[in-house]
Amino acid sequence: MNKQIFRRLLFLLALVVGLGGVGAAVVTLSATGSAVAAQGLDRDKDPVVISGTVVSALVGFPVDELFAYVYRDGHWTQIPAQIDEVTATGSYTSTEDGLFDFNDEIVFMAADLGDQAPLGVPITASLPVSDGWYQIEVTDPQSPTQTGWAYLVHSTVLTPSAAADYVDYIPGLHRIYADDYRIGFGAAHIGVDWLMLGDSAIEILDRTR
Numbered sequence: 001m002n003k004q005i006f007r008r009l010l011f012l013l014a015l016v017v018g019l020g021g022v023g024a025a026v027v028t029l030s031a032t033g034s035a036v037a038a039q040g041l042d043r044d045k046d047p048v049v050i051s052g053t054v055v056s057a058l059v060g061f062p063v064d065e066l067f068a069y070v071y072r073d074g075h076w077t078q079i080p081a082q083i084d085e086v087t088a089t090g091s092y093t094s095t096e097d098g099l100f101d102f103n104d105e106i107v108f109m110a111a112d113l114g115d116q117a118p119l120g121v122p123i124t125a126s127l128p129v130s131d132g133w134y135q136i137e138v139t140d141p142q143s144p145t146q147t148g149w150a151y152l153v154h155s156t157v158l159t160p161s162a163a164a165d166y167v168d169y170i171p172g173l174h175r176i177y178a179d180d181y182r183i184g185f186g187a188a189h190i191g192v193d194w195l196m197l198g199d200s201a202i203e204i205l206d207r208t209r
Contacts, residue, residue, distance in 0.1 A: 041138065041146045044111040045180060048138055050152065052102040057132035061154050063100050069123060069151045070114025076126050079112040079150065080162040106152060109166070113138055113148025129153040 052059050058066055068081035085096040086103045100106075116137070117123065123133055133153040140146040168177045175184040175194065184194030195204045 041110045041113060041140050041148050042143065043140055044109075046110045047107050048110050048113075048136070048150070050106045050136060052100055052104045055106070055134045055152055056102070057134070058100055058106075058152065058154055059102055061100050062098055063104070064098075065154055065156055065158075066100055066106065067129075067153050067155060067158055067160075068106065068108045068112075069127070069153060070112060070149065071117040071121070071123075071151070072114040076123060076151075077114070078158075078160070078162045079108055079114075080164050080166060081106060081108040083107075108150060110138060110140075110148065112164075113150055116149045117151070123151050123153060127153070127155070128157040129155045 063083040063085065066081075066083060068079050069076050070079050071077075083100060084092050084105045084107060085094075085101070086105065087093055087096060088103075090103075096104075116135070123129055124131060130153070133151060136150045136152060138148050138150070166178055169175070170177065173184060174187050175182060180198055182194075182196045183192060185191065186193045193205060196202065197204065
């Protein structure tokens with residue numbers, strides 16, 4: 001497996017860990033209303049998953065031409081995001097057709113959400129993006145006053161520029177290192193064979209055989 005496949009597995013694991021969710025995304029084709037400061041979400045380990053059916057204007061574009069941005073302190077900033085391609089049978093795959101489909105998913109972290117851009121500050125005025133962009137509003141159902149925003153865009157000019165990188169992959173060991181866990185996959189067999197959580201040095205799978 002290559003690094004990109006393991007990056008996808010990282011987010012799939014995050015989906016299992018974060019089953020509590022961060023609430024349904026409210027999507028609009030453009031920023032509307034007056035400026036609203038983000039209250040922020042305390043859910044710093046939960047992913048936000050947006051399917052192609054929700055952002056249909058982005059369907060059909062190459063996956064490497066889709067990006068996620070946030071608005072903070074009057075500036076647009078790109079945040080880490082990935083697109084998980086899903087087959088017709090519902091399986092996640094490292095590559096399918098290279099295009100964003102209705103059953104594919106855009107994934108980013110709730111901790112990276114920003115403010116709502118004020119009326120009159122469209123992202124198209126600052127960045128070389130297509131007109132069909134989306135504003136994503138995410139509210140924590142357990143704390144309704146906590147809200148954050150992200151913006152999904154298509155561009156043939158932009159390139160990945162997010163400063164953060166939440167995972168490292170060690171090819172020789174078949175292991176992923178993240179802030180909150182480390183997970184390893186068997187070299188001679190399919191499946192997970194090594195797991196540590198948090199800062200612990202205890203290998204969980206070895207203790208629970």
